[in-house]
Amino acid sequence: MVDQGYSWIHLAILGGYFLMLGLLAFYGSHRYLMVYLYKKYVGNDPEPAGFFDPSDLPKVTIQLPLFNERYVCERLIEAVAAIEYPHDKLEIQVLDDSTDDTTDICRKAVALLRARGIPITHIHRVDRTGYKAGALAEGLKTATGELVAIFDADFLPEPDFLLKSVHHFWDPKVGMVQARWAHLNRDYSLLTRAQAVLLDGHFVIEHTARNRSGRFFNFNGTAGIWRREAIDEAGGWDHDTLTEDLDLSYRAQLKGWRFIFLRDLAVPSELPVDMSALKSQQHRWAKGSLQTARKLLPTILRSPLPFKIKLEAFYHLTANIAYLLLVVLALLMPIATVIRLHEGWWITLFVDLPIFLGATFSICVFYWTSQRELGRGRLETLKLLPAVMALGIGISLNNSKAVIEGIIGHQSPFVRTPKYNITSGEAWTTRVYLKPGNLLSLLEFAFAAWFTLSIFFVILFEPGGLFSLPFLLLFQAGFLYVAMTSLMHTIKSLRARRILRLSAELEA
Structure with missing residues (x-):
């Protein structure tokens, strides 16, 4: 049938394949826009409109929301206590929702x-x-600060954090100041290095581009300071989405509050070191962004805001839909490759390649730029890009599930991301609250097998289709890496639990 033309089934598959590529290119083009805006405004760093007199600094409440953080809570509390700020202008709240020994610590x-x-x-x-939103709101009931700084359990602010950021609130229209995330355990493993690159792209490129070009951007839940008045005027903390920070950010900016991003003020934090924790974190972020889109995007699009802000809000709040598109593309790509093997190379060159580059090459440009702006070497960055792309592909099943749940309005509890206080070579399996992987890993293995079969088919039976191998190999590697890492971490987790249980029995 392939040799004699396309059947309607073939046409349907190819139509879906090119539709997915086109939609991914739509979101991919946004990365090019972000890089362009970053380059255009990169030197336009915000300066305080004025400076507070040392004797007249605004009072600051620092909130530390915690839930079962036995390994990092003391480290955080000590770091925040070392912040340089007049004690009569400072208030620290440890907002503890814990059900374990974290409370005693x-x-x-x-x-x-x-x-x-x-x-x-x-x-x-x-x-x-x-x-978390409930804990922050509870703390505000007794907070006395004009400004409210927030740090999650795994962050370590430097002593001069407030003195470097508080003066931006001299402008009464500034409602929030966000610092950049740095990474304490960036070099712990390939997984943490790839995550660091992903987050650097978000902070260095997206936040800078959005903020400097007059578009909306968001508070990231930690390492930032709010004006209390902005929180109250925007309606306070809501917990009807899993991304209360994103939700409040857009509500506050809709009220006219200005936000500021300080790219050069970095706060070190701890990246998830096991795949289960990363999946949990990514699921919450992806689902929460779609919940926020459902909640606020209609209001944003109906508002009198400039078109550039509305368009950016649409891209920003719906960006995780790209993971769902990627999963559909992964299902269709091997079939479409086989169907089209009889076509000449020139069709691929002039049809597929431009669309595919629009959907995928933008990723390389985006993250390459972020790493170079942070002073990372060319070779180091080049070696990491395949891992970054593979991780993004491999995590797509996990995030697609979150996107679907966010779109249909499925409710789920806020699941914290485990923090282990591990920054070097120590094994994370020495920590006790480990969570085994889920059945989604089996589906990831199935997708890896699907691409493996496609690769063997092309190599053995259709050597004319070798042009497709790099793309097939990338998808195979992504799903296989995430599936295998999930399996290995689950085995280590179960083994560690067994050892801990046996140790407890022996002690008893």
Whole structure:
């Protein structure tokens, strides 16, 4: 049938294949726009409109939302207590929703700091209503700060964080200041190095481009400071999405508040070191962005905002749909490759290649630019790009599930990302709250097998289709890497649990 022309089934498959490529190229073109805007405005770094007198600094409440963070809570509390700011202008709230020994660790750390004169309090909730958003809202009931800084459990702000950021609030229209995330354990493994590149692209390129060009961007839930008035005027913290930070950001900017991104102010944080934790984090971010899109995008599009802001908001809030498109493309690509093997190379050159480059090459340009702007070497960046692309492909099944749940309105609890206080070669399996992988890994193996069969078919039976091998190999590697890593981490997790259980029985 292939040799005699296309049947309607073939045409349907090819139509779906090119539709997915076209839609991915639509989102891919946005990365080119971000790089262009970044290059255009890169030197336009924000400066404070004025500076507070040292004797008249605004009062700052620092909120530390915690839930079962036994490995990192003390490290965070000590780092925040070392922040340089007048104590009569400072208030630290440890917002503890924990159900394990984290609460005892926090109480002891807070007591010691209070004895040293640090203005810090421990607020423990038994009812976790609203999860992180609920904890932040609970803290605001007693907070006295004009400004509110927030740090998640795995962040370590430098002592001069407030003094480098607070002066931007001299302008009464500024509602939020966001710092860039840095990475304590960037070089722990290939997984953490690839994650670091992904996050660098978001912070270095996207945040800078959006903020400097007058588009909306978002608070990232941590390493930032809010003006209390902006939180209140925007309606406060809501927990009807899994990304309460993204939701509040857009509501505040719709009210006219200005946001500022400080690219050169970096706050070190800890990246997930196991695949299960990464999947959980990615699921929450992907699902929350679609929940926020459902909630706010109609309001944004109906508003009198400039078209460039509306278009960017659409790209931003719906960007994770690209993962769902990628999964459909992964299903269709091997079949479309086989169907089209009789075509000449020139059709691929002039039809497929431009669309595919629009959908995928933009990823290389985007992350290459972010790494070069941070001073990373060319060779180092070049070696990491395949891993970054493979991870993005491999995680697509996990994130597609989140996207579908976000679109249909399926509700799920806020699942925290485990933090282990591991920055070097220590094995994360020495930590006790490990979560085995789920059945999604089996589907990832199935997709890897699907591409493996396609590769063997092309090599053995259709040597004329060798042009497709790089793309097939990339998808195979992505699904296989994520599936294998998930399996290995699950085995290590179960083995560690067994050892810990046996140790506990022996001690008993």
